[in-house]
Amino acid sequence: MTVFAPELAVSRWFNAARPLSLAGLRGKTVVLHAFQMLCPGCVMHALPQTERLHRLFMNHPGVAVIGLHTVFEHHAAMTPVSLEAFIHEYRLSFPIGVDQASDNEAIPVTMRRFGMRGTPTTIIIDPAGRIVEHAFGQEEDLALGVLLGSLIARAPMPDAISASDAGCAEGACPAPTGEAA
Amino acid sequence: MTVFAPELAVSRWFNAARPLSLAGLRGKTVVLHAFQMLCPGCVMHALPQTERLHRLFMNHPGVAVIGLHTVFEHHAAMTPVSLEAFIHEYRLSFPIGVDQASDNEAIPVTMRRFGMRGTPTTIIIDPAGRIVEHAFGQEEDLALGVLLGSLIARAPMPDAISASDAGCAEGACPAPTGEAA
Amino acid sequence: MTVFAPELAVSRWFNAARPLSLAGLRGKTVVLHAFQMLCPGCVMHALPQTERLHRLFMNHPGVAVIGLHTVFEHHAAMTPVSLEAFIHEYRLSFPIGVDQASDNEAIPVTMRRFGMRGTPTTIIIDPAGRIVEHAFGQEEDLALGVLLGSLIARAPMPDAISASDAGCAEGACPAPTGEAA
């Protein structure tokens, strides 16, 4: 069954020169890592892994690594102000979006759209926008690497790389121009 | 040179049935662990170590293990509300005090009194109230264990254990009666 | 520069129903891990990694994971008798060949043929028999996984899988019938 990834709903970005969107990243393999800054399994395992992934693919035009702060509990404790200090102290360098709070429930909008079960969650989206991996919990480096390597090798290289996409200025990889914000 | 420990200045306690004070803990060997909830070296190493220490000495009448949240940066990001969620998510069970904010500087009151250089800091106070160890950075389990075991063995056992001191109700060790709050 | 892998020279196999050869494994991606049983970097890092790789690809018809015991020092201490006990105690389940001792030097025959610099060494050979990776020292799981996943995805699947190849009886993956020993 093919499942296309819904769009991100993000209220604020860190480590990004401009807002990112999955529509704007079409053509790339996207690793979307959902976490909470007070989730021990994220802090001890999944976030360092995502940072390693980001550094590995930093200059790869066909891969984007994105974090998503999906706060579904302790909302007052994990505000954007706290997240900003957390990102600074843990030296996270990949783009991180704050999942948009819902008006009527604890679970934020993107988390609900994707049907995530909790944090950490790792979702991989292929260049055509299809969800090819959706895993809740901790992933092993080796198995995740093999899966990613395989997906990337099968993906066509992006046709053209726009100017804004070619560089990773300010330590972050901005999306191609023309994307929806 | 003998240095006596100054008193704690704490604005709020977690995991404690009532406020603790070093005066009230006189007669015990006290391990005071100063940390910040967004300090990676604390989260990855020093806090799990302090939790192990707490569990090891939970029922030992001559030892108290105490945490102190010494926020000296990112004050808006590490409020008591955030700390409370952090303590809950990381399952910390030892008493933790919030170091009292200073009126005129970033460094909080107790941190200044002890002359701490940063976090994590481990301070050991003997039963007479003297500072016998003051270490900034990460400590090895083995060396810290040997030092503590040695100090405890040399210390006289507390003369009398008051009723309130004998138990560790609610997962925390209340101080002996008569202590200053 | 294309470098074709020379053939293995192995005096004894463990965890293999019959002798393996690179010629017989043509058509598969081969991970060749060279180690010594008394090399700490192998024991602590590279051998557990190779075991994880083996378990990950156990049922994959296009991948073979092989160990090679390349003793180039302490020859009397690392005999096949010692190796056999080592393999048993460390629960290694992938096929392991003993690199054939040289008549006139400390370095064994296969190690010399490949120009290996020491242990651990990880060599990856593509289905056409070309060396596509030759690394001395410890490899990170994530980067190794990405490389392998990418190579495997690009490789054509083996045309036909012989009966002897389909199963991994006795905890090991026998080579296809017809291979040269």
Place this chain on the structure above:
Amino acid sequence: MTVFAPELAVSRWFNAARPLSLAGLRGKTVVLHAFQMLCPGCVMHALPQTERLHRLFMNHPGVAVIGLHTVFEHHAAMTPVSLEAFIHEYRLSFPIGVDQASDNEAIPVTMRRFGMRGTPTTIIIDPAGRIVEHAFGQEEDLALGVLLGSLIARAPMPDAISASDAGCAEGACPAPTGEAA
């Protein structure tokens, strides 16, 4: 129940200028670590821990850290020749004795005398020669450190330190003169 430690029966010493004996070490707290070079729990955990202990107490006149190679299986695989290379490759610097093989059973003589259940085993002997700890399996650094620190603090300091005892020449701590070999 007080249990006095039986004497060691050792066929060969490594990292020792002369043979050691428990009789010769009377007056010191002795940490006796029994291991096998092909025991993964020893290699991964207990031997690095013993090395750390040795370095911690290297210059402490009241403590001796000793290894004992208690081969009770795979005898042909764990000969003194193999052990010597193992000690060299793993950079073990504490004195290590080879437990004397038994004439009529797989379990060596010292292992039988102490009633050890397997490897790793950690035995602590107080200055009077009494066994105060006998643990089979892996020990946590913190708890082991506290126990050792406590025992050492309670022990009287050795009355006199002989010349041969004062130094740790050749990377090992020879026993006091007058000891039985």
